Amino acid sequence: MSKGKSVFRCTECGADQPKWGGRCDSCGAWNSLVEEPVGKKAGRLEGWKETAAVPVQLSNLPTAGRDRWRTGLAEFDFVLGGGIVPGSVTLVGGEPGIGKSTLLMQCAARLESQGISTLYVSGEESPDQLRLRADRLEEDAGSIRVLGETRLESILHHATQLKSSVVLLDSVQTTYTEELEGAPGNVGQVRECAARLMRFAKESGPAVLLVGHVTKGGGIAGHRRHRPVLRRRDDARPPHPARRQEPLRLGR
Ligand SMILES: [Zn+2]
Numbered sequence: 001m002s003k004g005k006s007v008f009r010c011t012e013c014g015a016d017q018p019k020w021g022g023r024c025d026s027c028g029a030w031n032s033l034v035e036e037p038v039g040k041k042a043g044r045l046e047g048w049k050e051t052a053a054v055p056v057q058l059s060n061l062p063t064a065g066r067d068r069w070r071t072g073l074a075e076f077d078f079v080l081g082g083g084i085v086p087g088s089v090t091l092v093g094g095e096p097g098i099g100k101s102t103l104l105m106q107c108a109a110r111l112e113s114q115g116i117s118t119l120y121v122s123g124e125e126s127p128d129q130l131r132l133r134a135d136r137l138e139e140d141a142g143s144i145r146v147l148g149e150t151r152l153e154s155i156l157h158h159a160t161q162l163k164s165s166v167v168l169l170d171s172v173q174t175t176y177t178e179e180l181e182g183a184p185g186n187v188g189q190v191r192e193c194a195a196r197l198m199r200f201a202k203e204s205g206p207a208v209l210l211v212g213h214v215t216k217g218g219g220i221a222g223h224r225r226h227r228p229v230l231r232r233r234d235d236a237r238p239p240h241p242a243r244r245q246e247p248l249r250l251g252r
Contacts, residue, residue: 008033009187036188037181053203069116069166069207071107084111084166089194089201089208091172100211101125102133104168107209109139111166119164123150123174123184150184152177152193156200164206169197171211 007016010033015026017033024032068083077083080090094100101124108118122130127146134141145162149155152175159167169175175193176184183189194210201208 005039006035006037009036011187014187014191034186036186038188039181069111069114071110073103073106073110076103076107084207084209086165086207087201087205089198089210091210091212093212093214095214101170102137104170104209104211105130105133105141105144106137106139108144108166108168109134109137109141112143113140116165117145117162118166118168119145119147119159119162120168120170121147121149121155121158122170123148124170150174150176152196156196159200159206160204166207166209168209169211171213173213 007018008020009016010024010026010029012029012032013024013027015024016038017025020033020035023030068080068085070077070083071080084090092100092104101122105120108120111118120130125133126148130146130148134144145164147155147158149158155167155169155175172190172193173185176182176189177192177196180188180192197208197210200206
């Protein structure tokens with residue numbers, strides 16, 4: 001443990017304030033500041049680290065876009081701009097109970113039927129409960145690998161071991177990294193877990209579908225005002241011209 005250092009972090013915009021106040025200086029939200037520890041666990045490497053990535057000249061890369069994995073769920077594929085892009089992270093947001101978990105499991109079942117390996121990780125439900133959910137689907141979900149886990153390090157370990165092509169994670173709010181202090185779901189944890197999943201997807205190549213619950217105020221873990229904690233950061237852009245005006249695509 002570090003020496004109990006903490007900041008007051010806005011749950012709406014993610015801004016840090018040194019002192020508690022009734023109102024966030026950055027976004028003006030009331031009663032949104034919560035105390036969060038900022039200490040990082042010891043043992044983390046500091047400074048520059050050599051990575052496997054090397055610079056390449058653009059003209060040496062193939063021009064054709066990478067294949068997308070179509071789920072066959074027409075509206076879902078449409079929202080994704082034609083399918084799931086390898087190496088991308090897609091945030092699947094919505095109110096609790098709206099059917100995000102079922103949608104993800106259907107998606108996984110359909111990918112498996114095409115021979116695309118999936119890992120369905122849930123911090124919300126046990127494997128037994130997932131089995132019950134799967135039994136209610138029209139799709140055959142039998143070949144999906146499920147994992148009841150909330151620790152990010154363990155999730156990434158299993159996804160790597162299994163060489164899963166698509167990792168479905170339900171939800172970002174129940175996931176935590178042991179590198180940070182603080183409970184799952186706090187702004188720091190959500191931000192760090194999302195960032196590490198991004199790195200994992202970019203560096204290792206699987207696609208990640210990430211469930212994020214929408215709060216009463218309509219935000220996804222702070223995704224609302226000018227400094228969102230989680231932004232949609234995948235490459236699954238819709239084709240022109242819809243791309244122009246819509247930073248977010250909504251499935252209904
Ligand atoms: Zn704020």
